[in-house]
Amino acid sequence: MTQPVLAFRDLTLGYDRHPAVHHLTGDVARGSLTAVVGPNGSGKSTLMKGIVGVLAPLGGQVGVAPGTRIAYLAQQSEIDRTFPARVIDLVRLGLWGKRGLLGRYDAADHANCRKALQAVGLDGFQDRPLDTLSGGQLQRALFARVLVQDADLILLDEPFNAIDVNTVADLVALIRLWHGEKRTILVVAHDLDLVRRHFPETLILSRRKVAWGPTLDVLIPENLARARNFDEAWSDDAPWCEPDHVHGGPDHVHGGPDHGHSHDHHDGHARHEHPRPAGAPAHGHGSGRGGR
Numbered sequence: 001m002t003q004p005v006l007a008f009r010d011l012t013l014g015y016d017r018h019p020a021v022h023h024l025t026g027d028v029a030r031g032s033l034t035a036v037v038g039p040n041g042s043g044k045s046t047l048m049k050g051i052v053g054v055l056a057p058l059g060g061q062v063g064v065a066p067g068t069r070i071a072y073l074a075q076q077s078e079i080d081r082t083f084p085a086r087v088i089d090l091v092r093l094g095l096w097g098k099r100g101l102l103g104r105y106d107a108a109d110h111a112n113c114r115k116a117l118q119a120v121g122l123d124g125f126q127d128r129p130l131d132t133l134s135g136g137q138l139q140r141a142l143f144a145r146v147l148v149q150d151a152d153l154i155l156l157d158e159p160f161n162a163i164d165v166n167t168v169a170d171l172v173a174l175i176r177l178w179h180g181e182k183r184t185i186l187v188v189a190h191d192l193d194l195v196r197r198h199f200p201e202t203l204i205l206s207r208r209k210v211a212w213g214p215t216l217d218v219l220i221p222e223n224l225a226r227a228r229n230f231d232e233a234w235s236d237d238a239p240w241c242e243p244d245h246v247h248g249g250p251d252h253v254h255g256g257p258d259h260g261h262s263h264d265h266h267d268g269h270a271r272h273e274h275p276r277p278a279g280a281p282a283h284g285h286g287s288g289r290g291g292r
């Protein structure tokens with residue numbers, strides 16, 4: 001693989017010392033298009049937050065290749081729609097990286113935003129208040145923001161949730177366009193048929209990595225059953241590092257060996273640093289403990 005855009009090294013993410021993503025190891029190749037699937041509560045959103053650095057690792061590291069521009073689209077339920085803003089204001093947020101908070105937009109920026117709105121089918125919507133948009137229209141506006149961001153790494157958390165088939169088709173077309181432009185894309189999704197049709201790679205997560213690799217190899221009944229079993233076997237009161245055999249065997253399809261089990265992250269002192277895991281891109285978010 002060429003230098004990966006993202007490298008997870010024994011990554012554990014969680015809340016109040018409870019792990020939600022457990023000892024994840026693996027690389028995300030530059031230009032890849034990956035679906036992240038798994039049961040509700042299996043750590044998919046948590047992983048996205050760990051990648052962007054909203055959540056610091058409790059153990060292990062996330063390495064992000066230097067200079068990577070990241071666009072992150074959170075689940076719609078996390079977006080405050082009552083914020084008094086227009087569609088164009090939302091789309092312009094995508095220019096922050098370029099213009100800064102107080103920067104002035106030039107004619108090229110205006111043209112860029114208009115073009116993005118056209119591309120997502122929202123021509124003429126620029127002055128509409130956000131709280132008047134349907135769920136599908138809001139999702140289109142958020143995709144316009146991603147378009148304007150011109151990111152190398154695009155993270156989309158359940159972008160197809162509660163969206164009609166036409167909107168899904170349009171959003172998938174945009175994702176495929178970005179894939180054609182060699183951007184790296186991770187998408188949290190629940191519709192496995194859609195994943196089979198459009199996503200070359202899949203990571204099945206159930207707090208821990210169940211399988212990761214080419215979609216048609218990974219989305220097999222055996223792996224899906226393992227994901228369900230891991231999920232059902234999970235207890236929030238469980239100790240941090242249960243041995244593999246408790247959950248049904250080693251889990252490796254993609255990336256390096258998982259589960260070092262040092263049990264050394266019980267102190268909960270997660271630090272937000274930028275270490276460089278062995279063989280991983282520089283720049284990242286780590287627990288500061290390094291590899292083992």
Ligand SMILES: Nc1ncnc2c1ncn2[C@@H]1O[C@H](COP(=O)(O)OP(=O)(O)OP(=O)(O)O)[C@@H](O)[C@H]1O
Nearest residue numbers: 015016019020038039040041042043044045046047
């Ligand atoms: N802010 C938080 N504080 C405490 N626990 C949290 C928090 N956010 C998520 N969790 C817990 O972490 C676990 C993983 O949640 P996460 O949202 O990552 O799952 P998910 O796979 O994205 O689920 P879904 O498919 O339902 O969106 C769940 O048990 C959840 O209750």
